Amino acid sequence: MSDIQGYNPRTGEPHGNPIPSTAVHEVDALARAGAAAFESWAALSSHERATYLDAVADALDAASERLVALADAETALGAPRLTTELKRTTNQLRLFGDVLREGSWVEATLDSPNPDIIPPRPDLRRLLRPLGTVGVFAASNFPFAFSVAGGDTASALAAGCPVVVKAHPSHPGTSHETARVVAAALPGGVFGIVHGQQAGVALVEHPAIKAVGFTGSTAGGRALFDLAAGRPEPIPFYGELGSVNPTVVLPGAAGARPEGFAAEFVGSLTLGVGQFCTNPGLLFAPESLVPALGGAVSAATGGPMLNERMCDAYRSGTAGLGSSGLVTPVAEGTAPDEGWSVPPRLYSVPLATFADNLGKLTEEHFGPAAVVVTYSSPEELLDVLPLLPGSLTGTVHADEGEHALAGRVAEALRPAVGRLIFNGWPTGVAVAWGMHHGGPWPATTSALHTSVGATAIRRWLAPVTYQSWPEDLLPPELRSDNPLGIPRRVDGVLGVH
C-alpha cells in the first residue's frame, strides 16, 4: 500500500508531501464513526443542518486563497477557474441550506382516514428520512465542485447523512486540506476522508455505508457499481460516468456565422483542457461548417491534463481514432511545451459511416477532442440520433426559421440525455432547483437521479409512513397543525397547510 503522491501537471514532477493511503481498519473506524454520528446528525432540524452547511461554506470561502493555490499546483486548472469553482462549491452548500429551510424536501404527506373506501384508509403520514452514512468518490476534474466538499457531499450532509469521502489521487493535497476545513466545521464523526484504491473498495463494501456517490470513468464506476450491487445487502450506487454530449447544428445556424460558431464550439471543447463531463465531443453539422471548425481548432491551444494516465489515454485514444480508417483527421491545435500537455484535436466522419460504427465512434476520449459527424439531410440525422448512447446533455443550434426542426431534433435526443440545451453550450452546469445533471447509462448508473441541483438530495432519502400515530409522537413535519409551516400534501393537495 503506497502513499498517494500529488504531481504538478505543468512539470510532471511531484508536488507536496505524499498522503498515506488509508488502511482498511481505518476505513472501518471512519464508517463506524459515521454510523455512530448518524442518529444525532439526522435528528437535527432542517434549520440546524442548514446552519452547519453555511458554516462549511463560509470556512471554505475563508480558506479560498490557500485551497486554490494548492489545487492549481496539483491540477494546473488555473487560479481564475479554480477560484470560481470553489465559489460555485460554497454556493452549492448554501443552496442546500435553502432547500432545507424551504422544507418540502421531506415530502410531508398527510392523508385523513376514510373507513368507507376499498381498501379502508387509516390516518397516514409520510415523510423522507436519511439512509445512513454515505460514501462519496471524488472526481479528478473538479477538485472542488465534484470532490471533497462537492455536490455529493453537500447533498448527503443536507439529507442528514454522515459522509466518508474517497479522495481522488490527482489532487491529494487539496483533498486533505479541504477535508480538514470541512471536518472542523461539523460535529465529530459526520465527515471523514480516505485515500487510496483499496480504501475505496473497503468503503463500498462496508456494511455501515448505505449509499455511494461517484463521479469518474465508466470502467471505474462500473466496477464499483458491481461491488455495490453485489453486496449481501445491495446499496444504491449513483455514478456519473462517461458522456459524449451530442451537439446538433442545424443548417441555418451553421450558415449564419460559421467562424463565430466555431470559436464558441472550440471554447467549450477546450475549457479545462476538455476535462469536463459535459464536453461537446460529438458534433453533428453540415459539411460546409467543417473548414471553420478546423480553423478554430488549429488556432486553439491545449494544456496539461490532470495526470499522466489521462494524458497517455488521450494521446493513444485519439491516435487510435485517427488511424482507425473510419474518420478523417481535420485539425490539431497546439500543445504547450510543458508537462502533460495535449493539443485539441478534431476528426470528421460522414453520417452514414458514423451510423455503421456507432459503438467505436461514440467512445469518450476524455480531453479536448471532438468528432464532427457531417450530414446532408436533417431527415437522415433524425434517424440516427435515437441510436446514441446515454449522455448528460444534448444540444441543438437552430436559427429563427428552424424551430420546428429543432423541436423534432430535441424529441429524437431526449430519451438519451438528461439536459437539452438550445443555442448554447453544455459546459457550465448551473446549481439550481431545476438542474438535472444525469442521464441514461452510460452517462450515469441511475437515470432517475441527479448529482447537481436541489433534487440531488433525494438520492440519500427513503420514505417512512406513520399510520394512526398520536399527534404527540409524530415528527413536527407531520403534525396536523404544521408547526414548521412547510409545504405539504394534505389529502392530495399541495400547499403550506
Place this chain on the structure above:
Amino acid sequence: MSDIQGYNPRTGEPHGNPIPSTAVHEVDALARAGAAAFESWAALSSHERATYLDAVADALDAASERLVALADAETALGAPRLTTELKRTTNQLRLFGDVLREGSWVEATLDSPNPDIIPPRPDLRRLLRPLGTVGVFAASNFPFAFSVAGGDTASALAAGCPVVVKAHPSHPGTSHETARVVAAALPGGVFGIVHGQQAGVALVEHPAIKAVGFTGSTAGGRALFDLAAGRPEPIPFYGELGSVNPTVVLPGAAGARPEGFAAEFVGSLTLGVGQFCTNPGLLFAPESLVPALGGAVSAATGGPMLNERMCDAYRSGTAGLGSSGLVTPVAEGTAPDEGWSVPPRLYSVPLATFADNLGKLTEEHFGPAAVVVTYSSPEELLDVLPLLPGSLTGTVHADEGEHALAGRVAEALRPAVGRLIFNGWPTGVAVAWGMHHGGPWPATTSALHTSVGATAIRRWLAPVTYQSWPEDLLPPELRSDNPLGIPRRVDGVLGVH
C-alpha cells in the same frame, strides 16, 4: 419448455387448461411492441392516460364475477376476499388517474435566469419523463392487487410506460383472463403478458426493457435483481421481497385485554392463510401474554396454501424451526382436511436467545406462523430492535400511559421499516397519497421506492431539464403561462403558478 398448469389448492388437482409457456422469441416481440408503442403512449396528455386507466378499471369491474371465480378456483383465497381485492385493484388504477390529473407528478420546475451568480444560471425547466417499457413480475399471493393489473402495472402505465407482465404460475388462468381484459382497454403494444420462468429471465435481459417491478420471494427477487444489475446497460429493479414485520406489545397494552389482543393478532396472522407480505411474523411481548396467544392460535383454523411448493416450504420450515432447539413450540391450530392446507403455528423464544440467533430467527416462514419473543424489560428490548433486518412494517401496541416508551420503540424500529403502525395491524395496505410500502433490504431491493401509493409512479420516471428553450418548443407543463394549471416549483416556490 412445459405448459403452465393451474391447480386447485383445495384439492391439489389441476384446474383449467394449461397455458403455453412463452417462447423467448415471443418475449422479444412483446418487448419490441412495447418499445414501438412507447412514444405515442408517453406522448398522451395526463388526462388522456387517466381516461385509459379508468377504462381498464371499469372493464375489470365489469368482469369481476368471472375473474373472482377463476381466481378462487386457482388460489382458494375465497370469493369475498377476492372480490374486495379486485375492487382494491380497480380503485388503485383510479387513484393513479387522480394522480395524473392533479399534475404535480411530473415535478415541473422552472428557474428564471440569473447571470450575476456563480455559476451563472440560464433559463432551466425540469420535468419527469417515462423510462420506457417496464417488466412486471406478478405475485402469487395477490392474484389481482399485486399481479397482472396490480400496483406495478398501474403505476407504470400511469407514468407513460408500456408494460409486459410475467404472470405468476400459481394463477395462470386468472392472469391470462385479466390480461385479456386489460389489453382490450388499451392501445396495441402498450400491454403484454408472458408465462414461464424462461420468459421471465428473457424479459429482464431484454434491451428494450428499461425497468422491472417484482413482488415475491427474497431468493427469486435477488436472482432477478442480480440479472438486472449485471446487464450491459443496468436497469432499475424494484423488488418487494421478504418481511417479518416486527410487532411490539408494550406491557400495558398486553395486560389490558390479553384475550382480545390475542384474537386480533391471530386474525392478522391467519388472514389469507398468512400469505401476506405484511404478515406479523415476529411479535415482541411480555411472557404473560403467551398463554392468551397460544389459546388463540390453538383455536384458529388454517387453510390451503397457494401452491404445493409453498405448502411444503411452510411445513418443512416451521418443522425445522420447531426442532431447532432455539424456540419452544407454543401452539398449533387446525388445518382443514383439504388439499394443500396448513395449520397456524406459534413459537416462543426469550429475548436473549433471540438476540443471539437473530439470523435464524428472523427468517420468514411464508404462511400463518409467528415467533413471539418474550421480554421482561423494555430497555433490553430497545437494545435488540435496532438489530432487526429490514421489514415493510413495524408495529407498536401501547396504552395511554406508554406513549413516551412507544415513541422510543418507534425510533428504534424506524431505520428498519417502511411503515410504522400504532395500535393496529400491518395487514391491509391502504392505497393512498401517503402510503409507503417498502423498506430496507431484504424487504425490498430499493429502500427509496414504494410499490403501493401515489409515489409508486416515481419508479418509472427520470428527469430531463430544458435549458434556454423557446416557449413554443417546450412541453405544456413547462410553459411560462402554465396552460395546464398544474402545481409547479417556480424559482424555488411550490404552487399553482
